[in-house]
Amino acid sequence: MSPKSMFGLALVAVGLLVASSSLYVVKETERAVLLKFGAVEEADVKPGLHFKVPIMNEVRKFDGRVLTLDTQPQNYMTVEKKGMIVDYFAKWQIIDVEKFYTATGGDTNNANRLMAQRINEGLRNQFAKRSLLEVVSGERDELMDKLTDDLDGFSRSSLGIHLIDVRVKQIELPQEVSGSVYNRMTAEREREAREHRSKGKEQAEFIMADADRQKTVIEAEAYRDAERIRGEGDAIAAANYANAYNKDPEFYTFVRSLNAYKKAFQDKQDVMLVDPNSEFFRYLKDAQGKQ
Incomplete structure (x- = not known):
């Protein structure tokens, strides 16, 4: 290798050495200061590639994370x-x-x-x-x-x-105070629990009383409505009976007698002591109901 080539390689090596000493990189997770003979020249170097003067400048990097x-x-x-x-x-x-x-x-x-x-x-x-x-x-x-x-x-x-x-x-x-502290904390929590239970019981009684009141009102209103409807039904039934009786009193009397016979003799064990000539047996003796 010629002296000229050796000199060129030496220059390249020196250049690489100078470049490596002059360039530095600050990462995103780092904070850095640039010093000049020990004094701060640049307070907060931004992330990226930067240049410094060898020997004169020094870079100090710190972790910028939490x-x-x-x-x-x-x-x-x-x-x-x-x-x-x-x-x-x-x-x-x-x-x-x-x-x-x-x-x-x-x-x-x-x-x-x-x-x-x-x-x-x-x-x-x-x-x-x-x-x-x-x-x-x-x-x-x-x-x-x-x-x-x-x-x-x-x-x-x-x-x-x-x-x-x-x-x-x-x-x-310390062992000598831990027991008393825990006992006081337990007593405090028990007191709070009793207060919560007391409030819950009070609210429960209020809800139950309100429910009982509503139940009483609903039952009273239902009974009132039922009686009114029953009365209206009885009135309609009585009117129907009256209309039927007015149209054919004899037939109405005959039907009522048949219903009475059915109710009276529905059990074979029943025994009745009645005068055969009484009004009850009127239609049993004569289909026309004549005495």
Whole structure:
């Protein structure tokens, strides 16, 4: 290989080396700062391909996704001076790359340590204002929301971090107080259950009384309507009987006598003591009904 070819290859190698040292890529999931001799030259480098000057410039990249702070359980005291062991976690994300780099040196461990100190202090102050029952019961979510809002302002202004959420994973009580706390919680739930049962019984009695009243009204109205219809039917029947009697009184009397005979002699065991010459046997002696 000629000296000219060797020189050309050397130039290409140097060019590739310079290019590899001068070009860098920032991913969508990353945040980056461009430093010039250690000082911040570009605070928030956008994702994509970028150019830098070797030796003079340095690029520091950080994870731009939501990160988790998970610490060891801590001991806190309530307003009654009762201890508890609290295990919590926090979610945070870098929003100001320059401030984050300046405050933490770009080290997420330093960021976690600084935030853990403030969260521990905030939890200690919040728990010290509340009783053990309040901390264990439903006020815990309200407490954590307030703590998150308070600390988010500090983390934004001091660390360039958005504190998204702080949540308690577990609260363990000392053995000497756990029994009494659980007993108080059980008694409270039983009291609420009794109140619900009492209200339900009261409503049930009201519904039953209203149903009985409606039943009485419906039966009274039905009886009234039935009596009215029965009276109207009896009136129509009496009118029909009267019309039939007026048309042929003798035939009407004969039919009534036959019905009376049928009812009187429907059982073979019946015995009647009646004068044979009585009006009852009028049509048995004579089909014309003559005496």
